[in-house]
Amino acid sequence: xxxxxxxxxxxxxxxxxxxGGKGQRRLLDGRVLIIGAGxxxxxxALYLAAAGIGTIGLVDADAVDLTNLQRQVIHFTSDxxxxxxxxxxxxxxxxxxxxxxxxxxxWVHAGNILGIIGDYDFVIDGTDNFAAKFLINDACVLAGIxxxxxxxxxxxxxxxxxxxxxxxxxxxxxxxPPPKDAxxxxxxxxxxxxxxxxxGLIQATEAIKLLLGKGDLLTGTLLVYNALAMxxxxxxxxxxxxxxxCGETPSIKELKDEVDAVxxxxxxxx
Amino acid sequence: MNLTVNGxxxxxxxxxxxxxxxxxxxxNVADPLxxxxxxxGDIMERINxxxxxxxxxDEIEFLYFMGGGRG
Numbered sequence: 001x002x003x004x005x006x007x008x009x010x011x012x013x014x015x016x017x018x019x020g021g022k023g024q025r026r027l028l029d030g031r032v033l034i035i036g037a038g039x040x041x042x043x044x045a046l047y048l049a050a051a052g053i054g055t056i057g058l059v060d061a062d063a064v065d066l067t068n069l070q071r072q073v074i075h076f077t078s079d080x081x082x083x084x085x086x087x088x089x090x091x092x093x094x095x096x097x098x099x100x101x102x103x104x105x106x107w108v109h110a111g112n113i114l115g116i117i118g119d120y121d122f123v124i125d126g127t128d129n130f131a132a133k134f135l136i137n138d139a140c141v142l143a144g145i146x147x148x149x150x151x152x153x154x155x156x157x158x159x160x161x162x163x164x165x166x167x168x169x170x171x172x173x174x175x176x177p178p179p180k181d182a183x184x185x186x187x188x189x190x191x192x193x194x195x196x197x198x199x200g201l202i203q204a205t206e207a208i209k210l211l212l213g214k215g216d217l218l219t220g221t222l223l224v225y226n227a228l229a230m231x232x233x234x235x236x237x238x239x240x241x242x243x244x245x246c247g248e249t250p251s252i253k254e255l256k257d258e259v260d261a262v263x264x265x266x267x268x269x270x
Numbered sequence: 271m272n273l274t275v276n277g278x279x280x281x282x283x284x285x286x287x288x289x290x291x292x293x294x295x296x297x298n299v300a301d302p303l304x305x306x307x308x309x310x311g312d313i314m315e316r317i318n319x320x321x322x323x324x325x326x327x328d329e330i331e332f333l334y335f336m337g338g339g340r341g
Binding site: 128129130133151152153156157158172173174178182183185186222233235236237238240242 | 276277301303304306308311312313315331333334335336337
């Protein structure tokens, strides 16, 4: 049941026939993990907190720096130098004290990721490097946890939702990571600050729809966005029978870190 | 030859034969080594780029790595 305060706080949700009191209860019972408390994770975390997702996990080992503030709207100038997960949790619980925010001040790697994602209904990949993106895909596929992938660069973004075993995964499209430094990162090539806002909120929308069990997810569909053209293209993606992790004869049966995909950004951090 | 490339109609000069590799070249696709190609709904294996010929009416999507997000 919802309290009087909850009925008032979530009135605009409850008024929707697709949500109602039951749906809001589902959101409050929902558990969403956001990996990366940065550009994509910031808008997702703020809106999921406001929406009353009862338990939200945040994973990030990094501290806030000045270059983050052009787009990572959950962090303020006064947060520079503070842990991103702590800074983000503060804003989320200020918006909504009725939610639980679990913080993991660490990077995900093959040794810890399954232990973290196992507690959640849905995972949002808000990371900025291919090693993490492939690891998150592999972990979610092996653990059978649905997740949202997104990537951004310059004025472009793309996102797909994966239901392991049912819809195409990231490796169905890209069987292995590009060699390190083959593809520019945002720190090298730049990114327009509003872009991850759009993509991160699409990811948050997917989380909410999954928890509600309403609407059509971006499963089997890569949404490709270009901010300059203001174009949204949906590309249908079939499962790939040759996929190395979810295909007919998978070669990846346990997690490993894609060390070759470590990027310039990671090298700077270490 | 009329193809649909990334959702848009593309008229390609008629040739005896044009492979996926040839098409990547013809359209000056950037970083072709890192492009995934979807042909009529199915993701192609890279080893087949040279031997697979495009045909009139094919629908082709070039899919690109995009790595940013957190930092």
